[in-house]
Amino acid sequence: MTPQHVRVVGTGLIGASIGLALRAKGVRVSLHDPSPTARALARDIGAGELDVMDEPDVVVVAAPPDVVSAVVADELKQWPTAVVTDVASVKARVLAQVRATVDPAELRRYVGSHPMAGRERSGAVAAQGDLFEGRTWVVCPAPESDPVAVTAVQHLASDCGAATVTMPASDHDLAVASVSHVPQIAASLVAARLRDISDEAIALSGQGVRDVTRIAASDPMLWTQILAGNATAVAPVIDLLAQDLRRVSEALQELGPEASPAEGARGVLARVIADGALGHARIPGKHGAAPTAYGTLLVIVPDQPGALGRLFNDMGDAGINLEDLRLEHGVGAQVGIAEVSVLPAVMERLKTVLEDNGWSVHE
Numbered sequence: 596m597t598p599q600h601v602r603v604v605g606t607g608l609i610g611a612s613i614g615l616a617l618r619a620k621g622v623r624v625s626l627h628d629p630s631p632t633a634r635a636l637a638r639d640i641g642a643g644e645l646d647v648m649d650e651p652d653v654v655v656v657a658a659p660p661d662v663v664s665a666v667v668a669d670e671l672k673q674w675p676t677a678v679v680t681d682v683a684s685v686k687a688r689v690l691a692q693v694r695a696t697v698d699p700a701e702l703r704r705y706v707g708s709h710p711m712a713g714r715e716r717s718g719a720v721a722a723q724g725d726l727f728e729g730r731t732w733v734v735c736p737a738p739e740s741d742p743v744a745v746t747a748v749q750h751l752a753s754d755c756g757a758a759t760v761t762m763p764a765s766d767h768d769l770a771v772a773s774v775s776h777v778p779q780i781a782a783s784l785v786a787a788r789l790r791d792i793s794d795e796a797i798a799l800s801g802q803g804v805r806d807v808t809r810i811a812a813s814d815p816m817l818w819t820q821i822l823a824g825n826a827t828a829v830a831p832v833i834d835l836l837a838q839d840l841r842r843v844s845e846a847l848q849e850l851g852p853e854a855s856p857a858e859g860a861r862g863v864l865a866r867v868i869a870d871g872a873l874g875h876a877r878i879p880g881k882h883g884a885a886p887t888a889y890g891t892l893l894v895i896v897p898d899q900p901g902a903l904g905r906l907f908n909d910m911g912d913a914g915i916n917l918e919d920l921r922l923e924h925g926v927g928a929q930v931g932i933a934e935v936s937v938l939p940a941v942m943e944r945l946k947t948v949l950e951d952n953g954w955s956v957h958e
């Protein structure tokens with residue numbers, strides 16, 4: 596059943612986004628944050644009310660990972676009947692700390708969780724009410740959790756628009772090491788290599804480097820806490836990555852101008868790219884569905900006001916839905932290239948419609 600009153604403690608990016616999502620569903624949301632600015636900002640963007648002292652049905656703790664367990668323990672004590680969840684990116688350590696702090700009876704009302712959605716920005720100023728729409732939200736019951744509390748947290752996640760997956764905290768931590776924590780380190784390391792290159796070199800940046808480094812803009816304080824909190828699960832995956840990098844480095848050295856490459860050096864490089872394609876193809880689509888293979892067309896878009904709008908209109912008039920869009924701008928170019936993705940079944944018709952409307956189209 597949808598909770599009627601949810602208290603959000605920690606009103607930054609995730610807390611305020613949860614408030615916005617629940618308010619849109621008609622849920623009463625009360626907000627608390629030790630920072631007066633953070634809580635006033637969340638209230639001002641419409642994420643909920645301040646200074647409410649009625650007992651909530653559910654408390655969501657959306658504070659930084661290193662204080663989450665202490666805040667969960669305080670909330671369990673302050674509200675004797677409320678279900679308490681937290682949304683920290685690491686789960687086993689938080690559970691162990693809560694278990695060590697609270698009474699067994701209180702522990703029954705705690706169920707950890709983690710929305711697999713977020714942004715590389717912090718604070719309520721970056722909050723979005725649709726942040727969790729169609730994304731996965733992991734619910735991690737403890738063996739001690741009351742099934743009623745587990746259901747309440749699953750409903751909360753669904754009310755925010757997410758699809759829930761339920762698993763033990765330790766399984767969650769192993770999974771996010773590979774799908775979230777190591778990708779963050781990889782993005783940061785690749786982006787750090789850009790710091791000292793020349794202005795001429797950085798000006799050549801295209802979509803590839805942007806895709807690989809978007810999350811490198813993340814908050815260092817938050818991520819230090821996340822990585823330290825899941826160090827045991829992250830370390831072995833990083834070791835495997837380091838071995839792969841060493842093999843690539845050796846192959847590249849063999850292929851250098853001075854060397855006579857050993858047999859297999861090109862094979863190592865080809866295998867890295869091919870294995871990457873296989874790993875990438877496994878990433879699921881929305882709600883964990885199988886990835887959809889879209890058809891993609893490249894459309895030349897003149898650098899003029901309204902050109903992109905005309906392209907969208909021409910597609911809309913033909914009843915063709917745009918599934919994904921990327922824009923490339925060459926340095927000093929008078930045109931951009933729009934990479935337009937649609938369902939494979941409408942590819943041929945899209946090409947005809949666009950050419951008939953005078954667009955220059957490439958496959």
Ligand SMILES: NC(=O)C1=CN([C@@H]2O[C@H](COP(=O)(O)OP(=O)(O)OC[C@H]3O[C@@H](n4cnc5c(N)ncnc54)[C@H](O)[C@@H]3O)[C@@H](O)[C@H]2O)C=CC1
Nearest residue numbers: 605607608609630633657658659660683684713714717718
């Ligand atoms: N940033 C992201 O993309 C995601 C973050 N998370 C998790 O959500 C939690 C919050 O992260 P963000 O919203 O990104 O951080 P944020 O920095 O935007 O917000 C954190 C808020 O917690 C408040 N806070 C600090 N100490 C507190 C305390 N003792 N009690 C209550 N509130 C306190 C801060 O004043 C701030 O308003 C973290 O545990 C993080 O691991 C989960 C999924 C995605």
Ligand SMILES: O=C(O)C(=O)Cc1ccc(O)cc1
Nearest residue numbers: 684710711712713714715810
């Ligand atoms: O920016 C993105 O795409 C993210 O994936 C953000 C994110 C950060 C931390 C999490 O625990 C979960 C998601």
